[in-house]
Amino acid sequence: MMKEVTPQEAKTLKDQGALIVDIREPDEFAREHIDGARNIPLSQMDKAARHKAGEIVIYHCKSGMRTQANATKLPADQCEAYILKGGIEGWKAAALDVAADRSKPIEIMRQVQIAAGSLVVLGVLLGFVVHAGFFALSAFVGAGLVFAGASGTCAMAKLLGYMPWNRSVTT
Numbered sequence: 001m002m003k004e005v006t007p008q009e010a011k012t013l014k015d016q017g018a019l020i021v022d023i024r025e026p027d028e029f030a031r032e033h034i035d036g037a038r039n040i041p042l043s044q045m046d047k048a049a050r051h052k053a054g055e056i057v058i059y060h061c062k063s064g065m066r067t068q069a070n071a072t073k074l075p076a077d078q079c080e081a082y083i084l085k086g087g088i089e090g091w092k093a094a095a096l097d098v099a100a101d102r103s104k105p106i107e108i109m110r111q112v113q114i115a116a117g118s119l120v121v122l123g124v125l126l127g128f129v130v131h132a133g134f135f136a137l138s139a140f141v142g143a144g145l146v147f148a149g150a151s152g153t154c155a156m157a158k159l160l161g162y163m164p165w166n167r168s169v170t171t
Contacts, residue, residue, distance in 0.1 A: 002059070002071050004085040007094035010058050013082070018056035022088070023067060023074070027166070031104040034060070034091055042070055051079035060084035060091070105165045108157045115156060116141050 005013065014020055020037040022029050029039040042061075051057050057079050061067045064087040067074070071083060084090065092098055105111070123137030148154040160166060 002074070002076060002081050002083050004064075005058060005082045006085050007091045007096055010060075010082070010084050010091070011094075011096055013056055013058060016056075018058055019051070020084075021057055021059050023059055023061050023070070025107070027105065028062065028107045030101065031106065032088065032098055032100045034088060035097060035099040042066065042073065045070075045073055045075070050075050050077065051081075053078040055079040056082075058082045058084050060087045063087045063089050108160055108166065111160045111166075112154060112156050115160065116145060 010018070010020070014034075014036065020034050022033050022037045022039045023042040023045065024039070025041050025043065026039060029037075029041075033039065037060075055078075057076075059067050059071075059074050059081065060083070064083065064085055067083045067087065074081065086093065088098065119141045120138045123134050123139075123141070126134035127138070144154075144156060148156070
C-alpha cells in the first residue's frame with residue numbers, strides 16, 4: 001500500500017522536483033488543479049508511461065478517496081510513490097495555491113447531477129400543478145440514473161458532453 005503524505009509534505013516534495021499526478025478526468029483538471037501537476041486520468045492510467053527509476057510521484061484526486069480506492073492500479077514500480085492525503089481539497093484546505101480557470105465548465109458529473117435533479121423536481125412540480133402525467137418525467141430520469149449506475153454508462157453525461165460549453169474540454 002502506498003504511503004500518504006500531507007499537503008505540506010507534498011508541497012515540500014514538489015518543490016524538490018517530485019511529480020504531482022492528478023488522476024481526475026480532463027474536465028475536472030481543466031477547471032482547477034495543482035500548479036505543475038500532470039493529468040493522467042485513472043481511466044487511462046494503464047496506457048500511461050511508467051515513471052522513471054527513483055522518481056518521486058504523488059498521486060491525487062479531488063478528496064483522496066478515488067486515489068485510495070484505486071491505489072493498486074497506480075504505477076508505483078521503480079519510483080517512490082505517495083498518495084496526497086485529502087486530494088486537491090486537502091491541498092486547498094492547507095492554504096496551498098491551485099491553478100483555477102473558472103471560465104471552464106464545471107465537471108460533467110456535477111452537470112449531470114444538476115440536470116437530473118432539476119428534471120426530477122420539475123416533473124414532480126408539474127405533476128402536482130399541471131397534470132399527473134408529468135410524474136413520468138421524474139420516473140424516466142430516475143430509471144436513467146439506475147441504468148447509469150448499473151451499466152457504468154451515462155447517456156445524460158454523453159449528451160452534456162456535446163453541449164457547446166463542454167466541447168473544448170471533452171474533445
